[in-house]
Amino acid sequence: MADEVEFHPPSIGEFFPEAILFEGTPFEFTRINLAQVIATAVLVIILVFGTRKMRVVPGRGQQLLELLFGFVRESVVFQVLGRKDGKRFVPLLTAMFLGILFMNITGVIPGMNIAGTSVIGVPLLFAVIAYVTFIYAGIRRHGFGRFMKNSLVPGGVPGYLVPIISVIEFISTFVFRPVSLTLRLLLNLMVGHLMLVLFFAATHFFLLSFNWLTPLSVGSLALGFAFTLFEIFVAFLQAYVFTILTAVYIQLAVAEEH
Template identity: 40%
Template sequence: MSADARTILAAAEEHCADPHIFNEAGCTFQAPSVSLFFPTPWFSYDLPYTSGFTKYTALLIVVVLLVSAFWYFTTRNAKVVPGRAQGVAEALVGFVRDQMVRTTMGKAGEKYMPLMVTLFTFILAMNVMGLIPGFQLPVTSNLAFPAVLALSIYVLWNYVGVREHGFAGHFKGKLVPSGAPKWILPLLIPIEFISNFVFRPLTHAIRLFATMFAGHMLLAVFAAGGFYLFNPDAGGIWGGISVGYSAIALIGFLVFTAFELFIMALQAYVFVLLASFYIGDAIEGAH
């Protein structure tokens, strides 16, 4: 039984002694709560603004080790004619290069390929942790992790812009729209500032976090619903109906699991595509 399933089961049993449909105690469905995303720390350490060593921390370490091992073992003996493992790595690099980097940065993006490939595989692995039995918690469902990644891209975006165009050139290009009449600039500059320097990093982080949070919660609801609906001990027709209901919930769980895997890959793609776009925008400067 997965960690999430055990958590849901414990919460249901705490809510009612017989947490199933058609029970004689009058127990109702106990939906999963956001407590799923606030795991109890395994141990604490005396550092400000931290919650201790939690499941998120452990999964982050697992992701770093897995991604590092993947790239090490697929590229350590690179050959002209690639084997199966090297072929997978090259296909992944080619996908990031052709679908994200070159379409947003052109040839200038070649130097950023290691960053973008690492970002894509790292985010994808963090997302997929939500589907692996025993783990079943996407690391990116904690806002802190997408926020740090988005902040890193935000800092890099400003650094590249200042390096390419100078401090004044970079900020003028992002705050003063080309060709705008001077009389409207007092209105446009605050709008451009909020759009480029506030909303851009916020939406970059929140998009990934919110999607992973909502997707994991949806799967938890299907899992809890399937458990609540399964009550063959109800006897007679009610026991058969409960099994049928539970089967429908199971099918829904499996369908949404497959859909969630697609969304996890899509969100990794979107995050890296936007990161590439932002850096390409900094390289190009004012339009």
């Protein structure tokens, strides 16, 4: 029996599942896309029905929504941007936080078991939104010329260093920011998924070995459940980090001088 059991380690193929619909077309639909659609639909339903009948004395559902909204508003937006500048960006940053959170959390939902943010499309989309937002905020506050000057030439730089510093600042501001936002979110969720697959695949292998390896299944299963809890924390943390970095970039864009 032991000879028949094979260990199947996680691989990058986990993120390229077989098509469910429209195979071989630009509209190919996989189980990752299904997880993304479900996460989006659940979030929309919760927001629509949770805010449809707001009460002075909130119920549990309303309390949870108010807690999430209040967390983003007070601990992210107002803390970084202040109330005056922050009010304009509360809706966008709240939607960003909740969207990323719900996409992340599908990685630990039984039946889906993969995060909607574990393929590059979704992290890239959120990064583009962040990118466009901080550029828009800077141009609206300062105008294009002054925004570019503030972004590319930090105050106090000697004139002979301006060309070199401008190139470095351009790459840092307009290239590395969206790339780092995308990769940070993507890779954290990819690694988390691979670790979960590793623990539960090892549990399956140990359990069905029916030899001295079988008791090890208890340990690998416990580690799998512990890492599942950690991934829930990571799902929240990565949504927070992405949102607060976006707020920081907006704040830098609207600041008078870097």
